[in-house]
Amino acid sequence: MGNKKTKKTVSSMIAMGMVVSVVLGGCSSGNNNEAPNATNTSTAAPEPTETAEPTKEFVDISWYMRKPIDTMNDQEAIEAEANKAIKEAVNANLHFTFIDAASWEDKMKLMSASGEKYDLVFTSNWTNPIDTNVQKGAFLPLDDLLKEYGQDILAKVDERAWKAVTYNGKIMAVPSQSPFTTPQGIVFKKDLVEKYNVDYKQIKNLKDLEPYLETIKKNEPTITPLLVTKTVSAAGDFIADHTIVTKGIRYDEIGNKLVFETDIPQYVDNYRTMHDYYLKGYVAKDAAVKTDFTAEAKSGKYAVMRDSGGYTEDGSKSTALFGFPTVESLVYYPIISTSNMVGAATAISKTSKNPERAMELLNAVWKDKQLSNTLAFGLEGKNYTVKSGAGTDAISIEAKSGAEQTWAIWHNWLGPLWDQWDSSWNSKASLELMQKNNDEAKTSAILGFLFNGENVKSEIVQVNAVYAELLPILITGAMTDYDAFLADMKKRLADAGLDKIKAEAQTQLDAWKSQNQ
Numbered sequence: 001m002g003n004k005k006t007k008k009t010v011s012s013m014i015a016m017g018m019v020v021s022v023v024l025g026g027c028s029s030g031n032n033n034e035a036p037n038a039t040n041t042s043t044a045a046p047e048p049t050e051t052a053e054p055t056k057e058f059v060d061i062s063w064y065m066r067k068p069i070d071t072m073n074d075q076e077a078i079e080a081e082a083n084k085a086i087k088e089a090v091n092a093n094l095h096f097t098f099i100d101a102a103s104w105e106d107k108m109k110l111m112s113a114s115g116e117k118y119d120l121v122f123t124s125n126w127t128n129p130i131d132t133n134v135q136k137g138a139f140l141p142l143d144d145l146l147k148e149y150g151q152d153i154l155a156k157v158d159e160r161a162w163k164a165v166t167y168n169g170k171i172m173a174v175p176s177q178s179p180f181t182t183p184q185g186i187v188f189k190k191d192l193v194e195k196y197n198v199d200y201k202q203i204k205n206l207k208d209l210e211p212y213l214e215t216i217k218k219n220e221p222t223i224t225p226l227l228v229t230k231t232v233s234a235a236g237d238f239i240a241d242h243t244i245v246t247k248g249i250r251y252d253e254i255g256n257k258l259v260f261e262t263d264i265p266q267y268v269d270n271y272r273t274m275h276d277y278y279l280k281g282y283v284a285k286d287a288a289v290k291t292d293f294t295a296e297a298k299s300g301k302y303a304v305m306r307d308s309g310g311y312t313e314d315g316s317k318s319t320a321l322f323g324f325p326t327v328e329s330l331v332y333y334p335i336i337s338t339s340n341m342v343g344a345a346t347a348i349s350k351t352s353k354n355p356e357r358a359m360e361l362l363n364a365v366w367k368d369k370q371l372s373n374t375l376a377f378g379l380e381g382k383n384y385t386v387k388s389g390a391g392t393d394a395i396s397i398e399a400k401s402g403a404e405q406t407w408a409i410w411h412n413w414l415g416p417l418w419d420q421w422d423s424s425w426n427s428k429a430s431l432e433l434m435q436k437n438n439d440e441a442k443t444s445a446i447l448g449f450l451f452n453g454e455n456v457k458s459e460i461v462q463v464n465a466v467y468a469e470l471l472p473i474l475i476t477g478a479m480t481d482y483d484a485f486l487a488d489m490k491k492r493l494a495d496a497g498l499d500k501i502k503a504e505a506q507t508q509l510d511a512w513k514s515q516n517q
Helices: 075-090 101-114 130-136 143-149 151-156 159-165 190-195 207-219 265-279 293-298 316-322 338-342 355-367 369-377 428-440 454-476 482-496 498-516
Strands: 059-066 092-099 120-123 184-189 224-226 242-246 249-252 257-260 302-306 326-332 345-348 384-388 396-399
Touching (some): 059 101, 059 355, 075 092, 092 355, 101 130, 120 355, 130 345, 143 355, 159 338, 184 316, 190 326, 207 224, 242 498, 257 498, 265 454, 316 326, 355 369, 454 482, 482 498
Parallel strands (some): 224 302
Antiparallel strands (some): 120 345, 242 249
């Protein structure tokens, strides 16, 4: 890991950090392979100016959001409480429209196509993508609005994040305080490492696991040594110093060039090791058809698992998620890349009748901790209980979850994650660790670059199809002959047009570098 830190343009900016899995439920760190026309270029946040007063007649502001949980049903009461502060701050009334996950993408596309009027909207790199909306002209440029009405937003957003939401020199969304990097760990069943006196913290990669996996295979007939499924690869199979650009292509941070991931020595070696483990019986024979990683992990039938959402030093998160005591070894800090910075953001629709007031309202959410936490957690006594520190900045709460949960908006979907109260969602200590992780991870040399796949969209579809078929076999090691499989995979990717995609990515990267480096 590195210690590269970035200067802040606004003196009161704070470092951003990462979110544990419950906060990022449903989010994906994968590439968005849709193909916008927009060009993403780097810029700094606009310099703050004196706030100009917008017209102060009372207005209604709509905020469209993918439904965070299925059991949302206290909306009227929570909005009424929040709107007391909102009316006082900006003389407006906020109303959320939550759309279920199955309908969300189609609904937002239809609204954009029809020119339906709305104000604020959730956007990201993984759903209702910023790129696609910019291409369609659905979002309003925010530079001037931020200067006039976004003082508290400017004070809190990490400078690096503005690069990920800037297209053709214009800021098109407000990036949240979100994870830029999530340290990866190898998770072990605590009872087994204690039984065999394993120094698990010294296990740092896939190959290091071999002696322990062999021990489990020989001595624990009811336990499968290593968990891997159709969609989740094995713990410790990270690829260092290579940033994903698009499916099958990565940027070599050391060699400063684009490469096919199937040509990366560490990538090839990892899955050769997995094939060896598969043949030795360390992996379930039907791993390539198993689809529910979490259910498999919760079964307690595996000795070694991948962390789910990020490493914790004491194993507490994996212990809570999997339902039995675990311990973890820290193995890797992923490089901070552009896509990591837009896991959650908020845009203003081009059809908004009150964009100034929408920005002012969003700024109030970033400014007022009580307001942002009310919108996130709900109502005291109904959606959460206070454990300590009532009426202070050191408040600690127990938020309802599971079947009892009737309200939740994840803080980074609203924006200001670090203003979150100490809670059962995220402790104060975990929030501090999240910020530390962002500061200590290395930053990609091409931070701010986003590949535009419009010119090669048919090739992207074909490449994705090859990966969908072959990746489950590759990551589980379930092939007959590894070298023959890898050679066939390379040929099929080439036939699908991966070379053409790489050439297009290189052209765009060269143009981006000429403007930004």
